[in-house]
Amino acid sequence: MLDRDQLETFATVAEEQSFDRAASRLNITRGAVSQRIKALEESLSTVLLVREKPVAPTPAGEILLRHVKALRMLEGAALQELTPTPKPHAPVPLAIAVNADSLATWIPRVLWQLLLERRVALEVVTDDQDHTSARLARGEVVGCISTDAQAAAGFLAERLGAMEYRCYASPAFAQQFFPEGLTAAAVLVAPAVLFNRKDALHDEFLRHHFGFAVDRYAKHYLPAPLALLEGIATGVGYGLIPTQQAGPLALDGRLVDLAPREPVQVDLYWHHWEVEPPISREITELIVREARRYLLGSDATDPPDTEPA
Numbered sequence: 001m002l003d004r005d006q007l008e009t010f011a012t013v014a015e016e017q018s019f020d021r022a023a024s025r026l027n028i029t030r031g032a033v034s035q036r037i038k039a040l041e042e043s044l045s046t047v048l049l050v051r052e053k054p055v056a057p058t059p060a061g062e063i064l065l066r067h068v069k070a071l072r073m074l075e076g077a078a079l080q081e082l083t084p085t086p087k088p089h090a091p092v093p094l095a096i097a098v099n100a101d102s103l104a105t106w107i108p109r110v111l112w113q114l115l116l117e118r119r120v121a122l123e124v125v126t127d128d129q130d131h132t133s134a135r136l137a138r139g140e141v142v143g144c145i146s147t148d149a150q151a152a153a154g155f156l157a158e159r160l161g162a163m164e165y166r167c168y169a170s171p172a173f174a175q176q177f178f179p180e181g182l183t184a185a186a187v188l189v190a191p192a193v194l195f196n197r198k199d200a201l202h203d204e205f206l207r208h209h210f211g212f213a214v215d216r217y218a219k220h221y222l223p224a225p226l227a228l229l230e231g232i233a234t235g236v237g238y239g240l241i242p243t244q245q246a247g248p249l250a251l252d253g254r255l256v257d258l259a260p261r262e263p264v265q266v267d268l269y270w271h272h273w274e275v276e277p278p279i280s281r282e283i284t285e286l287i288v289r290e291a292r293r294y295l296l297g298s299d300a301t302d303p304p305d306t307e308p309a
Contacts, residue, residue, distance in 0.1 A: 006040040009033055010048060011068040014061060014139065017054035057138060063154075065139030066273065069094070073142070073277040092279055095123035097132040097144035100195060101163060101242050102268070104225035106294035107145075110287050120279065128198040136271050142280045143272040143287070156274050158288055161295025162265040167205060168246055168255040169238035177238070182258050184210055191218040193231050193239035201240055205264055240264060244294075265296060 013022040013033065023030040041048050048061035057065050076092030098107050103126055114120055125132075125141055132144035137152055151157035169178070177190035187206060194202050206214040220237050222228040229246065232239055233254050241255075243263065249255045268291070272284050 002043070003036075003040065006036045006043075007064070007068050007071070009036040010040055010061070011065055013037060013049060013055055014057045014065050017056065019055065062137060062139045066154075069139060069142060070273070070277050070280075073279050076279070091119060091121040093121040093123070094280070094283075095125055095141045096283070097125040097127055097135045097141045099128060099132060099145050099268070100126050100223070100225050101245070102145055105163075105242055105244050106290060107287075109294075110283075110290045113286060114283065120283075128196065131198055133271050142276075143270060143284060145287075146269050146271050147266060148271070149267065149269055151271055154274055155271050157269040157271050158284075160268045160270055160288060160291035162267050162297045164243040164296055165201065165205075165240040165264040165266065166243050166246065166260075167238065167258045167262070167264075168232055168241050168250070169258055170233055170235040170254065171256050173232075173235045173238060174256050174258060178258060182209060184214065187214055187217050189218075191220055191237040193220045193222055193228055193237035195225075195228060196221050196223045201264065201266070205240055205259075205262070208264075209259060209262060267297075268295065 009022065009026060009028075012025055013019055016022045016025060019030055019033050019037075023033045026033065037049060044060070044064075046060045047058050048064060050056045050058055073092050073094060076090065103124065107124075111122065111124065114122055125135060127135065132141075133146040133148050133152070135141050136144045136146075136155065145160070146157070149157060149159070167182070173190075178186050180186070192202055202219075203213070203215060206217075218237075220231065222231050225242075225245065228239065229241055229249070231237065232241065233249050238258060246255055250257065270284060270287050270291070273280065276284060
């Protein structure tokens with residue numbers, strides 16, 4: 001039987017990425033934190049934490065961190081069921097990782113349903129869709145939206161559908177920089193607008209469009225979907241925007257599609273634990289259901305919802 005105080009101390013260190021911050025959060029001394037971690041590692045005969053800055057769980061620690069998070073959810077769900085209905089329930093804390101474009105479009109529909117039920121204290125972690133699965137593996141979140149179709153051992157990956165992107169610019173920007181269309185010479189001069197330095201979607205689009213890699217072009221980075229959309233509509237640059245998000249501005253003539261025959265479809269997958277606590281499983285079912293109402297090429301029988309979130 002694993003000691004619960006030791007488990008919670010370990011999880012707190014992993015979450016805070018620091019022995020000192022964990023001690024402050026738990027209201028105990030740093031020495032007590034170290035003693036609990038050492039005792040837990042000795043009982044399991046394995047190292048659970050890499051003692052560097054920041055502190056990080058080892059592969060064994062990642063497995064144990066998921067176990068602690070599952071225990072918290074199971075305990076919270078049990079207390080909610082055992083507590084008389086008139087008494088307010090303490091929400092169960094949990095975190096999920098989503099890509100920023102999903103957060104700007106369809107995911108809020110899921111979040112509002114979850115939060116209005118008052119059952120969870122939810123943390124939404126945003127990252128590029130190519131990098132969210134690492135957070136799940138480290139035990140930071142209970143599920144994530146990712147472009148990776150392959151699930152790691154102990155996890156499942158369910159296809160949600162495809163998010164469609166198109167390459168947009170303002171009419172004035174298109175006239176100034178692309179009077180002859182999307183040519184290689186124009187791309188080397190025109191500033192592009194990307195989400196952040198992890199964003200490889202624009203490079204992939206150009207590689208597909210020209211048949212060769214183009215990397216020496218000017219880039220603006222606007223790490224917020226709304227700012228990126230407004231920046232392109234204002235004329236600061238051109239770039240890829242989810243079709244659903246850009247739809248109203250394209251209809252109003254504020255955006256023009258620079259490559260109307262070349263939409264980019266990015267397949268998204270929901271990665272989650274293979275064995276899920278009840279609350280986590282309900283979240284999985286809700287995310288999969290809502291995604292298949294919105295994204296392209298899902299298994300849903302209903303057509304995708306074309307109105308922006």
